[in-house]
Amino acid sequence: MSEHEHDGDHGHHHDHDHGHGHNHPHDPIEVADGAGHYELMVHAIKELLIEKGVISAEDVRRSLEFMDSRSPALGAKVVARAWADPAFKKRLLDNGTKAVGEMGIPMGDAELIVVENTKDVHNVIVCTLCSCYPRTVLGLPPDWYKSRNYRSRVVVEPRAVLKEFGTFVPEEVTLRVHDSNADMRYLVLPMRPAGTEGLSEDELASLVTRDCMIGTGLPIKPERKAAGVR
Amino acid sequence: MTELDLSRARAHDLGGQAAGPIDRAEHETEPWHKLVTALLTSLRDRPVRLVTIDEMRRAIEDMPPEDYRRLQYFEKWAVGVSTLMVEKGFMTREEIERRVKELAARAKPKANS
Amino acid sequence: MSGRFKPGDRVRIIAANPPGHRRVPTYARGRAGTIERLCGEFANPEELAYGFDGLPKRMLYRVRIKQTDIWPDYKGSAKDLLELEIYEHWLEPA
Numbered sequence: 001m002s003e004h005e006h007d008g009d010h011g012h013h014h015d016h017d018h019g020h021g022h023n024h025p026h027d028p029i030e031v032a033d034g035a036g037h038y039e040l041m042v043h044a045i046k047e048l049l050i051e052k053g054v055i056s057a058e059d060v061r062r063s064l065e066f067m068d069s070r071s072p073a074l075g076a077k078v079v080a081r082a083w084a085d086p087a088f089k090k091r092l093l094d095n096g097t098k099a100v101g102e103m104g105i106p107m108g109d110a111e112l113i114v115v116e117n118t119k120d121v122h123n124v125i126v127c128t129l130c131s132c133y134p135r136t137v138l139g140l141p142p143d144w145y146k147s148r149n150y151r152s153r154v155v156v157e158p159r160a161v162l163k164e165f166g167t168f169v170p171e172e173v174t175l176r177v178h179d180s181n182a183d184m185r186y187l188v189l190p191m192r193p194a195g196t197e198g199l200s201e202d203e204l205a206s207l208v209t210r211d212c213m214i215g216t217g218l219p220i221k222p223e224r225k226a227a228g229v230r
Numbered sequence: 231m232t233e234l235d236l237s238r239a240r241a242h243d244l245g246g247q248a249a250g251p252i253d254r255a256e257h258e259t260e261p262w263h264k265l266v267t268a269l270l271t272s273l274r275d276r277p278v279r280l281v282t283i284d285e286m287r288r289a290i291e292d293m294p295p296e297d298y299r300r301l302q303y304f305e306k307w308a309v310g311v312s313t314l315m316v317e318k319g320f321m322t323r324e325e326i327e328r329r330v331k332e333l334a335a336r337a338k339p340k341a342n343s
Numbered sequence: 344m345s346g347r348f349k350p351g352d353r354v355r356i357i358a359a360n361p362p363g364h365r366r367v368p369t370y371a372r373g374r375a376g377t378i379e380r381l382c383g384e385f386a387n388p389e390e391l392a393y394g395f396d397g398l399p400k401r402m403l404y405r406v407r408i409k410q411t412d413i414w415p416d417y418k419g420s421a422k423d424l425l426e427l428e429i430y431e432h433w434l435e436p437a
Contacts, residue, residue: 030260031333033339038301038308039262044329045311046269048321054280055272063268063275083330108275109283111382113405128245130287140267144254146303152249155370155425164252174422177410179245181366182380182403183385198401230377234415237358239369246370246380288364288392318394 010036029064072141074105075187077209079219080201082114084190090123096187105137107185112137115178117215122169123188124162124215126154127180136183138210139141145214155179165216188215195222241295254310266317269311281314346402346431352378353437354406356357363412364392367433371425376437378406379426396408402431 003046031043049055078100082089092099096112112134115123127133128151133141144150154161158175169175175185190212196204199222207225209219236246273281289310290298299307315321348354360371366388381404386397410423417423 015396029265031337032262032340033338034259035262035333035337037330038305038336039260040330040333041312042262042269042308042327043333044326045315045321045332046265048329049269049315052320054267054320055276059276060265060268064264065263066271067267106233124288128370129242129366130290139257142254143257143303144252147252148247148299149249149252151244152247153252155245155368157418158423159419161252165254171420172317173420174424175284175419176424176426179368179371179425179427181368182382182388183401184382184405184428198423203272225314233414234370236369245368246357282391284364284388284391284397285394287388291364 003153024224029059047198067135067140070136072208073135073205073211074103074136074139074209075137075210075213077201078103079185079208079213080103080204082189083196083204084201089189092189100137107134107136110134110183110185112211113184114186114187115176115180117191119191121174122215123176123178123186123190124154124158125178125180125186126151128152128155129179129181132180132185134187137185138213142210162216165211167217177223188213190219193219193221197208240291241267241298260304261294266304266307266311270307280318285314286310289317344383344402346381346384346400346404348378348431348434348436349437350380352379354378354404354414354434355437356406357433357435364389365368368419368427370413371406372432374408374413376406376412379405379407393410401426403436403437404431404434405429407432 002173035043046060048056050060068207078092081103082092088099089101093116094113096114097107097118100107100112117123126161130139131146131151133145135141150161155177158177159169180186190202190208207220207222209220211218212219233247233274239247270281270286274283290306293306293309297309311327316323316326353375353419355375356367356371356373360372371407374379381402384400384402387401388397391397405426406429407426409421410417410419410425414424
């Protein structure tokens with residue numbers, strides 16, 4: 001086993017497998033035991049790209065770090081702010097990209113459209129063609145979102161699909177399915193649950209689940225949260 | 231209303247296809263899944279963009295339909311990235327296969343738990 | 344911003360089946376709907392997919408379609424909607 005000097009800022013390159021059990025947050029990813037063909041292919045391509053100078057190990061490290069910084073907690077903060085601040089909510093619905101930009105969330109090449117649930121309208125998001133998802137706001141999509149069965153069925157039988165998620169949308173409520181098939185990405189702004197007056201933004205954010213921002217779920221009701229039920 | 235005819239829909243064009251219940255199990259994202267995502271963003275998000283998301287989608291859509299149906303999500307990404315890397319001349323298929331063999335020789339088998 | 348269509352216009356998505364990378368799901372082809380908003384101009388993904396620059400940019404629209412206008416046996420409210428993004432060259436007036 002080799003020893004490495006680790007200065008505090010991890011500014012130097014790790015271009016090879018360590019073979020020891022360090023766990024920096026952003027160590028290069030090693031080939032896993034029992035790696036299958038596709039995993040080996042990804043590692044092979046990574047090594048070749050770096051050796052050929054097409055990309056650098058630092059590029060990869062930075063991408064991994066950015067990816068790890070994304071999670072539904074970011075989206076929950078956006079929703080909580082919209083619930084607490086009507087002027088922000090208006091900006092969010094008018095121009096989602098710009099509004100989340102105010103909170104330091106970049107959209108990259110995509111644009112964000114935020115769609116609002118009301119007592120008359122429920123929104124749900126899908127990408128039938130591939131699985132586009134607002135990753136910079138919500139992190140990586142859940143497996144079910146990328147699945148054949150979700151992509152096939154939610155456009156044609158949304159209420160049946162939502163029922164599988166335990167979400168019931170009455171017939172009187174208009175159900176809008178958004179197929180994210182081009183350059184837009186979508187975030188659902190769920191309805192603020194009753195009984196949340198006076199909660200802080202952090203407390204409001206804790207009621208916002210990933211699924212309620214996709215539209216397959218609803219926010220946690222405060223009395224359920226207090227009882228420890230999810 | 232135009233009749234609905236999905237028979238000519240390609241394998242990736244899934245909207246409206248008959249399908250079963252949704253498996254809601256969540257799986258931990260494996261490190262190599264993150265790695266293939268990071269490769270793609272490294273190739274894309276640079277002053278001179280080397281790959282577009284559109285090329286990536288097209289590369290995945292063009293795989294044989296039986297492969298599209300069989301492969302898991304990130305396995306499809308692995309195929310997409312490798313197709314594009316060879317197509318753009320960054321490496322050859324032979325180089326990739328050679329390196330895969332070397333990595334396979336070095337990799338340990340999965341431990342029996 | 345302005346394009347060929349404006350919000351509220353009735354449009355039809357062209358019922359074509361060209362080969363290659365297209366971002367119009369088959370279920371939507373030939374369907375009529377309403378322009379919900381203009382999304383802005385973007386490089387054409389159908390050309391970007393093959394390494395071209397996709398210029399000049401084209402206007403992208405969100406088109407709102409009634410679910411009952413897509414699926415013959417739609418089981419849901421007659422008010423339910425499906426909304427998706429379509430480039431100007433895939434649209435004609437309805």
